[in-house]
Amino acid sequence: MSAATAAGRRSGAPRQGRRPGALERRTSRFGWFFAAPAVALFGFFFAYPLVASLMQSFQVTQDGVTGFGGLANYEKLAGDDLVWLSLMNAGILLVFQVPLMIGLALLLAVVLNQSWLKFRTTFRMIHFLPAVTTLVAYSLVFRVMLQADGGVINQLIGVVGIPPIDWLNNPFWARVALIGSITWRWTGYNMVLLLAGLQGIPKEQYESAALDGATGWRTFRHVVVPQLRPVLIFTSITSTIGALQLFDENFILTGGGPSNATLTPVLYLYRVGFRQFDFGYASAIAWLLVLVIGIFSIAQFWLMRDKEA
C-alpha cells in the first residue's frame, strides 16, 4: 500500500478516443464531487486550525490583552523544565517500553508461526484480546489492580514474599506501572502485525536456509529478521510516536504524577492549554511535538525507502 506506488498508478485515467473533451470535463466534475466532502472537512477542521495554531504560538497574553509576542513562547519552551521532563519521560518509554513490547511481540509471533503448534487460532485470539479494550477502561483496571493497599497485584507478589509496592505514588514504580500497562495493551496488536510479516516470508527461504545447514537461531537471524525489517521498523516507529502522543493511559493511571514522573508532552499540552488556558504557550508545545514526531516520521520513511532501493 506504499503511497508512492499507489500514486503512480493511473487506473482512473480517462480513455483516449471518442469525445475526449467531454469525458475529461465530466470526469473532472465528478471527481471533485466525490472528493469535496473530505476536502471541505479537512480545510475547515485541519488546514485552518493548523495555521491558526502556528500563528497563535507567536502570541502572548498579558493583562488580558493578546498580541504578537515574537518568539517569547518558544524561549519559554527552551527554559521550561517540565517540557524537557515530559520529552524525557517519552524517551524512557522509547528506550524501555518499545523494545520490551516489540521483543515480546516478535517472540510470540515466531512461536505462533511454528508448524508444530496446536491451538494456534485460540492462542492468537487470546493474545490479541487486550487490543480490544478501550483505552480508558484498561487504564482504570490497571489503576484498581495497582492500588498499594490491597490491590490484587500487590497481593499476588505478596505470595512470593515481595512486600507491597506503592506503584502509583512512587516516581520509579509509577513509570514501571505505566510501561507494564502499555505493554499489556499493545503487545498483541504488534504481534498480529509481525505474524502477518512472518507469513509473508516464502517457505523456500526456510528450506534453502535448512539446506545450507542453518539452524534455528541462524535462520532467524539471517532469514527472518531481514525479511521482517519493514514491519519491525513500522511497529517500532509507530510505537515511538504513540509514546510521544500518550495521553489517555497516564491521565487515568497517574494523572502525570507523582512529581511529573509520568508526564508526557500531550498531557503537559493539556494542562497548559486547558487548565491554565495559556493557548499561546500550549500551541508552542504542540509545534515542538509536531517537530519531534515529524523527525520520527521522516526517519521511518527514509529507513523503509532505503531498503527498497
Added chain:
Amino acid sequence: MEKQTSGLAQALGYLFLLVGAVASILPFAWMLISATHTTADVFASPPPILPGDQLWANLVRLQETTNFAQVCLNSAIIAVLYTVFSAAVSAMCGYALAKYRFRGRGLVLTFILITMMIPMQVLLVPLFQIMASLGWIDTFQAVILPFLANAFGIFLMRQAFESFPDTLIEAARIDGSGDIGIFFRVVLPVARPQLAALVIYTFMSQWNAFIWPLLMLNTEANYTIPVALNTMVGLSRVDYSGLMLGSLLTTLPMLLIFVIFQKQFVAGLLGGAVKE
C-alpha cells in the same frame, strides 16, 4: 527447521504462550470479579477469585452516580453518527482518488498525506476555539465533526476501489448509468469487505475517543462513557467496583464485535498498517 524442533523447545514455546495467555486474560477476569463485588471485597485479603453477587447493586449505584444509561446512549449515538458519516466521506474520497483524474488530484493526495504526518493534538487549541465561537461546546456535533475526514479511511477505501475493473464502470456508463448511480450500485457493493473493516475500525476509534470528548462535553447529560468514568475517578471516595462495572460495560460491545467479526476487526485495525 520445523521438524528438528526438539520437545524441550516445543515445551518452552507452549509455556511462553500459556504465561502470555494468563497475563492477557487476568485483567479481564479482575474487571469481571471487581464489577460483581463490593469495593471493600475488591481490596480484601485474600482477594475474591470468583464473580460475586453484587452486580445489580453496583449497576444501580452506577446509574445513580453517573446516569449511566444516558451516558451509554450518548456514546452509542455519537459513535454511530460518526461511523456512518466518516465511512461515507472516506468511501467517496477514496473513490475519487482511485477512479477519477481531476484537476488538483495530486494536490489533494499530498494534502491528505500531510494530515497523516501531523499529530492531531496540535489542533486541540484552535479546534476548541472554533467550537467555542460557534457556540457548539457541549454538543454532539462538536465531538463528531472535526475528525470525520481521516487519511486512514480514505487510503483504505482508495486501495479497495483501485482493483475494481475500469471496464465495468465504462460498461455501466454505456448502459446509461450516472456517475453517482455507478458508485452506489456498481462499485460500493463490491467493496463491502473493506467497507466492513472500515466501519468497525471507525466505530471502535470513536467509542474509544477520550481527549476530544473530554474537552467538548461538560455536562453529565452529554458525557460519553470514557468521560463519565473519568469523572468518577476524581470523586473523594472512589467507587471502584462501580468503575470496574462501567469499564466492563464499555468493553463488552468491543469484545462482542471482535468475536463476531474477527476477520474484519483485525483487517480494520491493521488495514493501514500492513505494508504491501
